[in-house]
Amino acid sequence: METKIRGLPNAYVATHEINKGLPAARNTGLQMARGEYIFHCDSDDFVEPDMLETLYTEAVRKQADIVWCDWILSFEKNERYMKQPSFDTAYEALKAMLEGGMKYNVWNKLVRRKLYVDYEILFPAGYGMGEDMTMMLLFAHAGKVIYVPKAFYHYIKLNTNAMSNMYTDRHKEELKHNVDWISDKLIGTGGEDLKKEVSFLKLEAKFPFLLMGNMQSYKLWKEWYPEANKYILQNHAISMRNRWLQWCAWKNMFTLVWIYSRLFKLAYKVLY
Template identity: 55%
Template sequence: MVKVSVIVPIYKVERFITKCVDSLMSQTLKDVEFIFVDDASPDRSIELLNKCIRKYPNRVDSIKIVSHEKNKGLPAARNTGLALATGEYIFHCDSDDFVDSDMLETLYDTAQKEKADIVWCDWYLTFGHNERYMKQPCYKTSLDALKGMLGGTMKFTVWNKFVKRDLYIHNNIFFPAGYDMGEDMTMMMLFSCAKKVKYIPKAFYHYVKLNTGSFTQTYSERHVVELDYNVHRISDYLHERFGNTLNKEIAFLKLAVKYPLLISANSKKYLLWKTWFPEANRYIKINHYVSSRCRFLQRCAAKGFFVVIRIHYILFHKVVYGLIYR
């Protein structure tokens, strides 16, 4: 058993793959296996991957490259990597991002010292010319962290979480193949099974976001179906484990899932917000996991004051993110 298995799905990332792989090959932790999953990428991503890894002959024996015959999507690629992994811990890295060289060693040493099932850390939101430091909350227990993710104050992203492989195996946890949007909610299932968790107040992961409008522009009908599936998947799983004790927090998750619809000037998205999970709207006022600004926008949406939502989008997201962070 190696210390860490790093799983890297690859699809249409020829612009980013070299920087990603360089950052992984430069890790100070040596006992690592790297599993690259080619999800039938139609561009030069795999060619560039092979070219890059030839620069690191000391890592050759620790690299696995596996290919899907046809594109299956991100969750399926993660599952393929999990099936091949032999590491004590699992780390997922998206192939258009990059990491600091001491990331794996720091996460692994912390997990060993604290005997933690899961370790998470801060991260960077990386734009074309600058970065924004994204601080995560500190929770002492896995249940508190789970509530934080449901509430929206803690990200349930896979790429700043360091997870013991046994959690996947012993609890039969895998990613929802075919339902890409919201697939990282799977982290909540893992946290619900973890006995001990640990937070590191330091950022190592650089989440690259060059198109600040891409999420709202691609929020398609299919994405809504996928998100709806994943919300119900998590809701059912948590009800089975905890009964009704997390009903309030699950309502917070529903609010968080549809909140991006308000980061838009599109009236069709506003209509979808009104019709999607309307039963959760009565929990807006009491969700103190999120900012007062977020609650204010949701309350405006619930009352139909979409002019306010549109003005907020133009002033905040177009000016702040469109001009300052780019």
């Protein structure tokens, strides 16, 4: 259902009769959109007043398909400035997202709508966990890309226990589906050249299991994407600490993994 917003020409609010989840909501917005560029803002967050004007001006000035910027991670008592890297090509940015050196979130990026339309790119309806990996498909087909070194987006994170929470079975199903889906799509688009970077993505997807501090999660880490484990020490885009932790898990040193997860949870609570 579409409802026109009074006083704002060409502005509408779309509603679903039942809750279909975030990816389906994004797809409905894409179907309704008629503008040159697409921007996503999540309901719990907010943006600086000049965000869209600045990103759009840069996109038009440099004829860019995608523009991205820095962002602010806001906790209950403090916040962090999250600086993003700059790249000359969309392919370099894509590889960085797969490696974990650049965030693939949808909400700090302005994207030319034509990319969605021409390549029939939609979000994975019904699979919300990790759905913003879809952004990597857009980079896989983009031409000119631009980075704006300023934080416009405020990502609100009030649940500081989230890093240590167990995923529900549904969360695991959704995440596995989306990692498999995006991996197949990217290998199909970029060929074997992206095989190592896709393995980095798989390692990143299962990394949170090592922070949960229980044998069930450790078992899941071992079961997910064992073929990617041989690349653990090759990803220099993530910290040596994270590589060491994954290497310990690969070698079944789960006592060390458990000790680290306890220390991690304590430090996270104290800092944030």
